[in-house]
Amino acid sequence: MNLIQAMMSLVLVSAGHTPATTEGDVDPFFVPEVENTQEGIILNVESHGCTKKQDFRVRVGHNESLIVERLRKDRCRETPQLIELRYSHEELGLSKPPVREQRIAGK
Numbered sequence: 001m002n003l004i005q006a007m008m009s010l011v012l013v014s015a016g017h018t019p020a021t022t023e024g025d026v027d028p029f030f031v032p033e034v035e036n037t038q039e040g041i042i043l044n045v046e047s048h049g050c051t052k053k054q055d056f057r058v059r060v061g062h063n064e065s066l067i068v069e070r071l072r073k074d075r076c077r078e079t080p081q082l083i084e085l086r087y088s089h090e091e092l093g094l095s096k097p098p099v100r101e102q103r104i105a106g107k
Helices: none
Strands: 010-012 033-036 040-047 056-060 066-070 081-088
Touching (some): 040 056, 040 066
Parallel strands (some): 010 066
Antiparallel strands (some): 033 040, 040 081, 056 066
């Protein structure tokens, strides 16, 4: 059985050019670290204590590119740290793990 290899790129989606965001706006300066595992995708994101998985929209776009949007900024005041957010391939609508090529798109 042949595995189909899919190219995956990280696409940063921004809404507007202002750094201030409110609930429902996309954070244009959000840049996650992405790990591709056999079980799914792991996003390593900065948290100030209030970051939740629900603060993100993760989906597979055209050509199986990974689109990650941070919908709400973490406005808590704890010391920043990286946290892991895990998404299974099933959550992303993928039947097999893709081969990831990380690319950052311009504004």
